[in-house]
Amino acid sequence: xxxxxxxxxxxxxxxxxxxxxxxxxxxxxxxxxxxxxxxxxxxxxxxxxxxxxxxxxxxxxxxxxxxxxxxxxxxxxxxxxxxxxxxxxxxxxxxxxxxxxxxxxxxxxxxxxxxxxxxxxxxxxxxxxxxxxxxxxxxxxxxxxxxxx
Amino acid sequence: xxxxxxxxxxxxxxxxxxxxxxxxxxxxxxxxxxxxxxxxxxxxxxxxxxxxxxxxxxxxxxxxxxxxxxxxxxxxxxxxxxxxxxxxxxxxxxxxxxxxxxxxxxxxxxxxxxxxxxxxxxxxxxxxxxxxxxxxxxxxxxxxxxxxxxxxxxxxxxxxxxxxxxxxxxxxxxxxxxxxxxxxxxxxxxxxxxxxxxxxxxxxxxxxxxxxxxxxxxxxxxxxxxxxxxxxxxxxxxxxxxxxxxxxxxxxxxxxxxxxxxxxxxxxxxxxxxxxxxxxxxxxxxxxxxxxxxxxxxxxxxxxxxxxxxxxxxxxxxxxxxxxxxxxxxxxxxxxxxxxxxxxxx
Numbered sequence: 001x002x003x004x005x006x007x008x009x010x011x012x013x014x015x016x017x018x019x020x021x022x023x024x025x026x027x028x029x030x031x032x033x034x035x036x037x038x039x040x041x042x043x044x045x046x047x048x049x050x051x052x053x054x055x056x057x058x059x060x061x062x063x064x065x066x067x068x069x070x071x072x073x074x075x076x077x078x079x080x081x082x083x084x085x086x087x088x089x090x091x092x093x094x095x096x097x098x099x100x101x102x103x104x105x106x107x108x109x110x111x112x113x114x115x116x117x118x119x120x121x122x123x124x125x126x127x128x129x130x131x132x133x134x135x136x137x138x139x140x141x142x143x144x145x146x147x148x149x
Numbered sequence: 150x151x152x153x154x155x156x157x158x159x160x161x162x163x164x165x166x167x168x169x170x171x172x173x174x175x176x177x178x179x180x181x182x183x184x185x186x187x188x189x190x191x192x193x194x195x196x197x198x199x200x201x202x203x204x205x206x207x208x209x210x211x212x213x214x215x216x217x218x219x220x221x222x223x224x225x226x227x228x229x230x231x232x233x234x235x236x237x238x239x240x241x242x243x244x245x246x247x248x249x250x251x252x253x254x255x256x257x258x259x260x261x262x263x264x265x266x267x268x269x270x271x272x273x274x275x276x277x278x279x280x281x282x283x284x285x286x287x288x289x290x291x292x293x294x295x296x297x298x299x300x301x302x303x304x305x306x307x308x309x310x311x312x313x314x315x316x317x318x319x320x321x322x323x324x325x326x327x328x329x330x331x332x333x334x335x336x337x338x339x340x341x342x343x344x345x346x347x348x349x350x351x352x353x354x355x356x357x358x359x360x361x362x363x364x365x366x367x368x369x370x371x372x373x374x375x376x377x378x379x380x381x382x383x384x385x386x387x388x389x390x391x392x393x394x395x396x397x398x399x400x401x402x403x404x405x406x407x408x409x410x411x412x413x414x415x416x417x418x419x420x421x422x423x424x425x426x427x428x429x430x431x432x433x434x435x436x437x438x439x440x441x442x443x444x445x446x447x448x449x450x451x452x453x454x455x456x457x458x459x460x461x462x463x464x465x466x467x468x469x470x471x472x473x474x475x476x477x478x479x480x481x482x483x484x485x486x487x488x489x490x491x492x493x494x495x
Contacts, residue, residue, distance in 0.1 A: 009288060013226075016281070036270035044277020044310070048284065048303050054287055055296060110266060111327055 008054045012047060019043045033111045161261050165242045173396035174204040176448055180396075183452040211389035219281055219382055225291045230286025231383065231390035238397040244268040245404050246330045248414045248437040251430055258438065260414075261330055268329035272405065273310070276360060280306045282394070283379050290382035298378035301463065306360055308470040315478035316349040318466040319485040320409060333413030335417060338420070338460060341412040348481045350410045352456035359470070363397040364455040366466060407440060414440045429431035 019042045022125035185192025193200035248260035280303050287299020324332050343350045359366040379392045414436035
């Protein structure tokens with residue numbers, strides 16, 4: 001529905017519903033924190049900005065650029081290849097190595113445990129990703145400044 | 150998880166729902182009375198003694214009015230807008246602890262619908278969804294003024310949500326928990342959180358004003374520029390829902406401020422009362438009353454501000470949000486962390 005609807009606003013609204021569905025899955029995997037943050041960040045902030053931009057541009061069916069057949073063809077092939085890669089990677093997963101008990105523990109997704117893992121076991125990746133965010137923020141500021149002049 | 154438990158929760162949810170609707174209904178009356186008082190008028194005094202039946206009369210009027218759905222608008226989204234606004238307004242009441250547990254015949258009945266361990270995050274999640282009610286409604290009206298109002302509302306709410314979140318982060322650092330019940334239980338002894346987080350409280354209060362679209366931040370419904378704002382095209386009870394949602398938000402945010410910064414259901418001298426042998430349930434009920442006194446004070450504070458301070462200009466609003474409140478809240482986090490480090494907590 002996200003990609004099928006003609007109206008971009010409807011697409012965004014369907015995407016928000018999709019995010020809610022994902023948050024529901026997180027809750028079923030006992031990851032309440034992740035679910036809440038997912039709602040706040042994606043549904044609450046990012047999608048609002050999406051909606052905001054689309055409303056400002058006031059796009060609708062008439063203004064949608066017409067795509068050539070070649071482009072559609074190439075898109076289909078690329079999407080099919082991506083699907084193939086995903087299926088191939090899932091095929092090799094050893095399901096027996098993941099025991100159901102890992103997800104059944106009710107406290108696995110609590111903030112406390114998440115923080116312990118994040119700041120002890122995965123401290124370096126966490127810091128690296130925060131530096132990445134910092135770089136992105138600096139980049140945005142630079143771009144915005146340039147436009148103002 | 151048996152039937153009586155479920156029944157109790159359903160009853161509690163209905164009671165909280167009913168109380169928030171009732172308080173919102175009488176906020177409309179109180180708002181007009183406070184406005185009248187501040188402007189040296191009498192206010193509504195025709196319906197019933199002192200005009201206390203005025204909200205009922207307004208409600209009947211809203212229901213009886215002709216309902217107009219613009220033909221060019223998207224009908225489904227047009228109806229979804231006010232529904233969402235109302236839904237999110239009512240959802241936040243679920244995690245607020247209205248009091249300690251009542252103990253009847255040895256069973257304890259907690260006066261909180263859901264003690265979620267990430268209650269604060271739940272609040273933010275619901276608040277951030279609340280924007281959609283206004284955005285969808287404003288867009289579906291297919292009206293330039295409504296769209297402008299919706300855009301203003303959404304950008305304002307996103308901007309102030311950040312500062313609000315940061316103010317709460319500092320509070321969470323001092324309390325060490327994300328559960329709203331835990332935060333208010335911690336304040337039963339010692340000072341209220343507002344003494345530890347005065348700056349955080351101030352930022353939170355200002356952001357709460359902006360989030361509920363109250364004056365001086367009510368630019369989304371700025372009549373002089375936008376006809377009526379995001380609800381220009383709405384009529385009858387759908388307009389009523391939007392206005393009503395605002396009052397429920399006001400009530401809930403007053404409850405949140407009271408719970409997080411002003412001790413919630415705790416009141417001075419409750420320990421002395423407990424030592425004097427006053428029953429547990431009596432103290433719990435007194436605590437609920439204390440919470441409601443705090444809430445009513447904050448609702449009055451909202452109205453007081455509304456009839457005192459004029460509306461901001463839009464650039465002033467954005468400057469305040471991004472250039473003053475957000476740096477201040479970051480400073481607040483840093484200072485809080487430093488103090489906690491000096492005290493040896495972390």
